[in-house]
Amino acid sequence: MSKAIRWLSLIVLGLFASSYALAEETATLQPQQWQTIQEHAISGDIPEIRGLPTQPELLMPASIPQQADESLLGYLGATDTIAFALFASLFGVTALFILFVVVNGVSKLDHGFSGKLIKRWSGLSVSVHWLGAIPCILLILTGLVLGGGRFYFEPGMNAGSWSALVGLSSSLHELMAFPFILGYVLMVLMWAPKQFPASYDLKWFAVLGGYINFGKKQHPDAGFANAGEKLWFWVFALFGGVMVVSGLAMMFPETYGVTKNTANLMLVLHIASTVIISAFSVVHIFMATVMSEGGMSNMTSGYCDENWAKQHHNLWFADLKKAGKV
Ligand code: HEM
Numbered sequence: 001m002s003k004a005i006r007w008l009s010l011i012v013l014g015l016f017a018s019s020y021a022l023a024e025e026t027a028t029l030q031p032q033q034w035q036t037i038q039e040h041a042i043s044g045d046i047p048e049i050r051g052l053p054t055q056p057e058l059l060m061p062a063s064i065p066q067q068a069d070e071s072l073l074g075y076l077g078a079t080d081t082i083a084f085a086l087f088a089s090l091f092g093v094t095a096l097f098i099l100f101v102v103v104n105g106v107s108k109l110d111h112g113f114s115g116k117l118i119k120r121w122s123g124l125s126v127s128v129h130w131l132g133a134i135p136c137i138l139l140i141l142t143g144l145v146l147g148g149g150r151f152y153f154e155p156g157m158n159a160g161s162w163s164a165l166v167g168l169s170s171s172l173h174e175l176m177a178f179p180f181i182l183g184y185v186l187m188v189l190m191w192a193p194k195q196f197p198a199s200y201d202l203k204w205f206a207v208l209g210g211y212i213n214f215g216k217k218q219h220p221d222a223g224f225a226n227a228g229e230k231l232w233f234w235v236f237a238l239f240g241g242v243m244v245v246s247g248l249a250m251m252f253p254e255t256y257g258v259t260k261n262t263a264n265l266m267l268v269l270h271i272a273s274t275v276i277i278s279a280f281s282v283v284h285i286f287m288a289t290v291m292s293e294g295g296m297s298n299m300t301s302g303y304c305d306e307n308w309a310k311q312h313h314n315l316w317f318a319d320l321k322k323a324g325k326v
Contacts, residue, residue, distance in 0.1 A: 072264040083148030089278035097286045116306040132183025135176040142169035188237045194224045201227035224316040239273040246270040
């Protein structure tokens with residue numbers, strides 16, 4: 001536990017230090033980030049989402065004699081739809097979840113807290129979770145400013161504040177990519193063995209994990225991870241991977257020999273994956289913090305209450321009992 005707190009403190013201090021350095025940098029802003037982008041060929045030009053151009057016609061650098069794919073440009077040109085999808089994936093899903101909690105209520109422990117704690121996640125796992133999760137949240141928020149802020153934030157701000165917000169978001173977005181990638185790779189490699197589907201997962205989905213408070217109370221079978229967590233894990237592994245690959249391709253086009261069409265395709269995939277990851281992240285965060293009583297301590301201390309384990313992960317608890325670990 002103390003190890004996890006030490007790691008977490010280091011990560012958080014690092015994040016604060018880097019954001020402070022970036023805040024200093026905003027003194028030298030690039031005004032084209034928030035103005036309508038001018039169109040002219042620039043050597044090595046690749047598309048950037050900064051401010052999203054109103055005329056998304058991307059001219060080819062002379063070194064790459066290739067026509068930009070019109071359909072990809074069409075997708076990127078739908079800037080208002082992109083902005084709406086990004087906002088809906090965050091605020092729309094949040095609103096739906098709040099409505100669900102108001103109507104349905106949260107999931108309480110049937111027998112309250114037993115006071116007996118069970119080790120669920122190692123200190124390393126807790127640290128790796130936050131190494132990926134904190135940058136992921138910052139990437140989603142800064143991505144929202146870059147991809148949709150022109151429609152939803154800029155109209156209510158003066159030019160200087162908007163320019164500062166975009167400059168800071170853009171730098172933070174690039175900076176946070178690196179701890180996110182590290183957290184992503186470690187989470188996927190370390191946790192994949194616990195996330196393989198099992199036959200009882202279908203039943204879990206059929207009764208929505210037993211989280212519905214109307215009708216007969218159900219507690220479907222679940223191993224270490226329940227079916228909902230497994231779905232989140234694999235969505236994160238797949239679309240997080242798309243975000244990482246597409247992001248690296250756009251950040252280092254020369255290193256990876258990325259053409260303009262490939263960069264456009266990467267941007268489309270990056271945005272689509274963001275919408276999916278944002279929506280799932282909102283649900284995941286609500287499940288952990290609001291919906292499941294006793295669930296949050298798993299990712300703070302690494303321990304859960306015995307009654308929480310019995311109620312939500314009965315097969316895992318049975319295995320621990322058989323092995324004499326509880
Ligand atoms: C405030 C934000 C967040 C909170 C409070 C939170 C909380 C938690 C908790 C409590 C668990 C353990 C669940 C269990 O033991 O059954 C967990 C697991 C997990 N979290 Fe988060 N999380 C947050 C953000 C994120 C983000 C942004 C990501 C994506 C980068 C993420 C990825 C995961 C994954 C992949 C798991 C493993 C799924 C499983 O097997 O349970 N989390 N989180």
